Amino acid sequence: MPLSTITFIITTLFLLVSALMVFNSYRENKSVILKYFSGFLFGIAFASGSWGTGSLLASSDPQIASFTYPFGVLCGGIGLTFFTRVGFNFTLPKFEKIIFWLLICGNIGFATFLLFKLPDVKISDSGVTLWLINSFQAFCVITIGIGMTILNLGLFIYQSLKVTKKILKIRSILISIAFLFYMTGGLAHNIATTQISLILIDTVTTLGAGLLVFAIYLPRFTKNNQE
Amino acid sequence: MSNENSDKQIYCELATAIVKRQAEIIGLDMAVKKAKDLPEFILDDEGNVMAVYGKPINSLELLVSQYSKMSGNTAVNFCKDAIISIVTKYPDIKLPNILQIQKATVPTMEQFLESF
Numbered sequence: 001m002p003l004s005t006i007t008f009i010i011t012t013l014f015l016l017v018s019a020l021m022v023f024n025s026y027r028e029n030k031s032v033i034l035k036y037f038s039g040f041l042f043g044i045a046f047a048s049g050s051w052g053t054g055s056l057l058a059s060s061d062p063q064i065a066s067f068t069y070p071f072g073v074l075c076g077g078i079g080l081t082f083f084t085r086v087g088f089n090f091t092l093p094k095f096e097k098i099i100f101w102l103l104i105c106g107n108i109g110f111a112t113f114l115l116f117k118l119p120d121v122k123i124s125d126s127g128v129t130l131w132l133i134n135s136f137q138a139f140c141v142i143t144i145g146i147g148m149t150i151l152n153l154g155l156f157i158y159q160s161l162k163v164t165k166k167i168l169k170i171r172s173i174l175i176s177i178a179f180l181f182y183m184t185g186g187l188a189h190n191i192a193t194t195q196i197s198l199i200l201i202d203t204v205t206t207l208g209a210g211l212l213v214f215a216i217y218l219p220r221f222t223k224n225n226q227e
Numbered sequence: 228m229s230n231e232n233s234d235k236q237i238y239c240e241l242a243t244a245i246v247k248r249q250a251e252i253i254g255l256d257m258a259v260k261k262a263k264d265l266p267e268f269i270l271d272d273e274g275n276v277m278a279v280y281g282k283p284i285n286s287l288e289l290l291v292s293q294y295s296k297m298s299g300n301t302a303v304n305f306c307k308d309a310i311i312s313i314v315t316k317y318p319d320i321k322l323p324n325i326l327q328i329q330k331a332t333v334p335t336m337e338q339f340l341e342s343f
Contacts, residue, residue, distance in 0.1 A: 025343035033339050090336055159336035168340040216343065 004129035007202040008052030014209035015045035018216045036085045043079015047072040055129040058121040065121040070114035077107035080148050087155025128198045131189060138190040145187040153179060167219055174215035181208030237317050238283035241310050242268060242276035242290060248309035249294050250274055261293050288323035
């Protein structure tokens, strides 16, 4: 199995575990923000799962593998939109619904645009997946991705500054760092072409997902230790 | 038992906040008189509620309805507005349906981070 596929699978598992833990909490206390937050986690989990599938199919069926790229961008974009909704719910609740639906429409439009020129997906000799993406599309993905990262991180950190409990402060810092790692790694996949850079990027992405699980599990861990 | 007592104290705080906010609209005398008309509440002439009888949730609902008979939905909105700070302080306190919306629309990052 290619090295990239393994890291994608690990990342997807980390994100799925996080998403399920948050979704379980949502089922218990029906908080709408938890629903949005689990939507974010499921979205990026499906995105990683989609790219992992692409990486797995790269040598056997490159045509299908190339389709997993826009599908992953769509899932990831929808996930990010849910995270934006979380931030707006705290900061500007009046606009959260309209912003959410505008971004969802934008995501669908953008994923359609990516379908016009699908990437060539290849596996290098050392087992790293190379996504040879059209340079204009890569530029758009990175620009929009950076914009969304800054917006979401800004909203999340702004609200986190108001948190007073130490354990929750740590939790919010870990979520912010995890998000930054995941997004940096995820976006860098669009321009990286060398094996070393791709290995480094895969590591950063997986580390981000791992940190996210840790951040979500942290209060339960400290509670268990106290008991 | 002590929980029940502290809850009763919180309901007294909630009722006091409601009466005092209504006093700003319809005047202190009228706001106090309307609350005193209900056997569920014991309060002084300044609008301080000292005891809430019966099921506190139902009693609070009766109090809000009493004011809404006079000023309609505006009274209900003023009641919700009056209790926001208390509800934020005691997020687990149960409220009648008529007062629920504010509790749901004032989430904080702290509550969110604590909820999963």
